[in-house]
């Protein structure tokens with residue numbers, strides 16, 4: 231599947247096993263992108279949560 235980065239419009243290829251809420255990284259602008267819909271494939275900029283995990 232292919233889609234475009236919502237941040238920089240870079241073309242992205244994602245595996246067919248991609249699931250809802252999966253976080254992908256744009257190889258161009260390094261934005262973290264959350265899968266908000268699989269069919270059709272829609273990505274959104276993921277909120278930054280660097281130190282927010284593991285509590």
Ligand SMILES: [Zn+2]
Nearest residue numbers: 235238256259
């Ligand atoms: Zn990008």
